[in-house]
Amino acid sequence: MTLESSKGDNIDISSLTRDQQILLYTIDYLTKWVRGGDHYFQTNSEKIWVKELPLWAVIYYQIVKGTYETYDYAPTSIQFFGRSSFTVNLSYEGVDDIEDLRELDVLEKIRLSTSQHGFVTAYRITTRGFKFLNLIPQDVQEEVHNLFYCEHCKTHLDFYMNMGDEPDIKIDCPSCNVSDFTLNFLESEDVSYVSKPYFLRIADKLVKK
Amino acid sequence: MTTKVSNIKDELSEILYIKNPKIFVIEWLPFDSNQLRELNKKLDIEKGANKTLLTGLIDQSPDVPIFTSKGKHTKVMVKDFVLDSFVNLDAVIDLPEEEGIVQIEEMAIFISKSGFVVYSLNLREIEGQNSFMSLDKLSRVVADLSQDSSMVIDSLLTEFQRNFLEIIFGNPMHRPKTICYIGEDINIKYADVKEYCDGEDCEIEISQLIGEGHLPYQVESNIFFKGTRGTLVVVDNFTEKNEYQITFWGIQHAISTFVDCFMSRIWELYDQSNNIKTLVEDAVKGNTEALNRVQEQITLLTSTISLVSQIQEFLKDSTFDLLQIYQENNIADMNDFYDVEKGLAISRERVKEADKIINGLLTELEGIRNYISTLSEMQMRKMNKAMTRNTKSMNQVLQANTRTGEAIDMIELILAGSIILEVFAFAVGEYAKDDTFFGGLLNEYGTMVMFIISIVCWIGIVVYLRWSKSRMERKALKDFTINMTLNQTINVEKLSDYMEDKEILTKHVEYDKNNVIISYVWDIGKDPDLKDLDIDHVSITYNETNSLLLSIEIETGEVDTDQQKMIEQILDDMKSSGVLES
Numbered sequence: 001m002t003l004e005s006s007k008g009d010n011i012d013i014s015s016l017t018r019d020q021q022i023l024l025y026t027i028d029y030l031t032k033w034v035r036g037g038d039h040y041f042q043t044n045s046e047k048i049w050v051k052e053l054p055l056w057a058v059i060y061y062q063i064v065k066g067t068y069e070t071y072d073y074a075p076t077s078i079q080f081f082g083r084s085s086f087t088v089n090l091s092y093e094g095v096d097d098i099e100d101l102r103e104l105d106v107l108e109k110i111r112l113s114t115s116q117h118g119f120v121t122a123y124r125i126t127t128r129g130f131k132f133l134n135l136i137p138q139d140v141q142e143e144v145h146n147l148f149y150c151e152h153c154k155t156h157l158d159f160y161m162n163m164g165d166e167p168d169i170k171i172d173c174p175s176c177n178v179s180d181f182t183l184n185f186l187e188s189e190d191v192s193y194v195s196k197p198y199f200l201r202i203a204d205k206l207v208k209k
Numbered sequence: 210m211t212t213k214v215s216n217i218k219d220e221l222s223e224i225l226y227i228k229n230p231k232i233f234v235i236e237w238l239p240f241d242s243n244q245l246r247e248l249n250k251k252l253d254i255e256k257g258a259n260k261t262l263l264t265g266l267i268d269q270s271p272d273v274p275i276f277t278s279k280g281k282h283t284k285v286m287v288k289d290f291v292l293d294s295f296v297n298l299d300a301v302i303d304l305p306e307e308e309g310i311v312q313i314e315e316m317a318i319f320i321s322k323s324g325f326v327v328y329s330l331n332l333r334e335i336e337g338q339n340s341f342m343s344l345d346k347l348s349r350v351v352a353d354l355s356q357d358s359s360m361v362i363d364s365l366l367t368e369f370q371r372n373f374l375e376i377i378f379g380n381p382m383h384r385p386k387t388i389c390y391i392g393e394d395i396n397i398k399y400a401d402v403k404e405y406c407d408g409e410d411c412e413i414e415i416s417q418l419i420g421e422g423h424l425p426y427q428v429e430s431n432i433f434f435k436g437t438r439g440t441l442v443v444v445d446n447f448t449e450k451n452e453y454q455i456t457f458w459g460i461q462h463a464i465s466t467f468v469d470c471f472m473s474r475i476w477e478l479y480d481q482s483n484n485i486k487t488l489v490e491d492a493v494k495g496n497t498e499a500l501n502r503v504q505e506q507i508t509l510l511t512s513t514i515s516l517v518s519q520i521q522e523f524l525k526d527s528t529f530d531l532l533q534i535y536q537e538n539n540i541a542d543m544n545d546f547y548d549v550e551k552g553l554a555i556s557r558e559r560v561k562e563a564d565k566i567i568n569g570l571l572t573e574l575e576g577i578r579n580y581i582s583t584l585s586e587m588q589m590r591k592m593n594k595a596m597t598r599n600t601k602s603m604n605q606v607l608q609a610n611t612r613t614g615e616a617i618d619m620i621e622l623i624l625a626g627s628i629i630l631e632v633f634a635f636a637v638g639e640y641a642k643d644d645t646f647f648g649g650l651l652n653e654y655g656t657m658v659m660f661i662i663s664i665v666c667w668i669g670i671v672v673y674l675r676w677s678k679s680r681m682e683r684k685a686l687k688d689f690t691i692n693m694t695l696n697q698t699i700n701v702e703k704l705s706d707y708m709e710d711k712e713i714l715t716k717h718v719e720y721d722k723n724n725v726i727i728s729y730v731w732d733i734g735k736d737p738d739l740k741d742l743d744i745d746h747v748s749i750t751y752n753e754t755n756s757l758l759l760s761i762e763i764e765t766g767e768v769d770t771d772q773q774k775m776i777e778q779i780l781d782d783m784k785s786s787g788v789l790e791s
Contacts, residue, residue, distance in 0.1 A: 070222065072222050072345070074345055074348040074349070074417040075348055075349055075351075075352035076348070076417060077352070077355060077385060077386075077438060079385055079470075084378050084379050084380060084383040084384070085378075085383050085384055085385035085386075086383055087352045087355070087356075090417075092413040092414075092416050092417050092421075093413055095416075095421070096408070096409075096412075096413055118473065166380070188349065188352035188353065188356075189349060190306055190307055190310045190312070190349070190353060191310070191335055191336055191346055191349045191350060191353075192309075192310050192311040192312060192335070192336050193312055193313075193314075193332065193333075193334060193335045193336070193350050193353075194312075194313040194332075194333040194334040195232075195313070195314055195315055195316060195330040195331065195332050195333060195350075196315050196330060196331045196333055197299050197300070197315050197316050197317035197329070197330055197331075198231050198233075198316075198317055198329040198330050198331045199288060199289075199297060199299075199317045199319075199329070200297075200317070200319055200327060200329060200452065200456060201449050201452055202449050202452050202453045202456065203289070203295065203297060203319055205453055205534075205538050205540070206295070206319070206321060206323075206325075206456065206457070206460075206534065207291070207294050207295050207321050207322070207323065207534065208294070208322075208323070208530055208533070208534055209537075
């Protein structure tokens, strides 16, 4: 099972890590499972781009569910709409793998402006990436599929995004309402710590004399 | 000692650890001497505030002897201050946390009149780690500090400053800050700093803290990373020079971030002004609802732009001051890796350039406002005209009713008279002898003569009454109005003289921002020069400010008359009086 890279050399699918395979299959899955506002739509995934923020949210959800072997996440401050800053639980391992997949010409990236004068990044699988998808092992595919079905009632989970003043991104079960499914992507986790004040020694040099 | 408690849902793969970390959280806020003085008052600084509890609550009931608070307080103590220049505080944050999480959070807060605020602390312990602390855990501490520092400063700000923050960030609790991490040592040491940028675990952990695409720098064993959200520094001896350089870079970065948000807000305002233009188009098409909304939105937008302009002034002063301070101190080292001067100069230039957009927006809004005022005036004038016409028509109908009623009354009387005449005729049908001339006639022709006289009188009266009734009705109902728009220059003084001779029925004066519009209606029946014309009333409207005769209107009962000629005769009359230029 090999594919030619854009540079003409061969890539063995097993040279991709299992996490990268899950990530790629997840992006494909997301293009077929989209909820914008109150509407679901399914369409040809070749034409659909997945926005970066919901992709990050789904990666976080998968980390919490234990899907990835090597990913973890850290609270990271990112700006929404070029103004407000929110802390999200972002996986830099995931971000790094997205870049790796781009380098392999499996994913491509687009940047678009928003009406609030910010920028949004989005990804989609390339033609070459679609050929690659067919080579992803069945057990990886099933693992990704299973994540989007409720463990209790086997209903397909809902993905919900509200990008208003108080943004909210949720993945939950529409029928059994189990709170376990709620995604805390925008809630940073607390740790216990002790701090003491550090008084600047150069305070007098920071002001006009 | 804190217990090893957190609510992290994942097993962290912690790679890098730094020793005894210091954290500086830096942000730019609109401060100046006046704001700083307000803060000093709040801190009761001149009395030497000692561990005062502060709250952002406002006393809304000055007449009530007690008040309640929600228990979110900051305990602050003034460490050092120079009135109208800076204040250095020791703050203890006491905010409720999840069960089992212990946070003993104490930090220094340096507030300068140039606008920047530095929250600085030594991290003594994270979940039992009290020397080397992992970058993964540090990122969680900083997420907490970013939120808590917003809460702390909120209780120290004036309502004026809070408004500014709301304008720029929407929810002021969610605003970006610059973070500087300073460690004394690092657990993994590379001879070349570039080795940390391995594209794998080390680079990922550094990116988590300070953002992607960070730049590395090295001076002997000291390493520096500069990223999009902050800087990570590992120096065995943290000198004052290092502190100055890192703090100033943080300040510069914080201003630059604020300017980014400021510009985003300006572009949003620009978009809103475009929405207003769409509403104006609707208003022009006659949508009165759109007209009202445009006026509301212009007011709202102008007030927001005015606040944004004030923030711009704060930014201008701040960037100017900071650049001057940095240049005067002249303490650049590390081959100017942090490039503070350039960063500050760029921010200053960007703030200055925002002038063009803000002024453009204000000019545009002023233009739209004037256009909308004219549109409103036009609508008002149309309404006013329609109302005047309605009133006139109603008066005419009323008059016609009265006249018709009077005519009917008269007819009833005459009919009654004619009956009497008939009765009389029947009555004098009896023979009587009379020696006078008429008596002779009567004697000779008798009843026949009396009958003929009665019939002739009766016919005469009926004909006369029919004629006068029809004339009255025609006068009452068949009034025609002829209106002509002129827009001709007049001599206003001469017009006043001209109007003195007229029997004026109504005078209407309308004032607006720039014009005085006057209307006169006069009765032409008693006009010595024009009484021969078959005109009832003449009405003129003129703009006194521009000396412009706007329109003339005449009322006539004759539909067949040459209306053009009528108006021309009145205009000739005005010309001969010097009102209109020949």
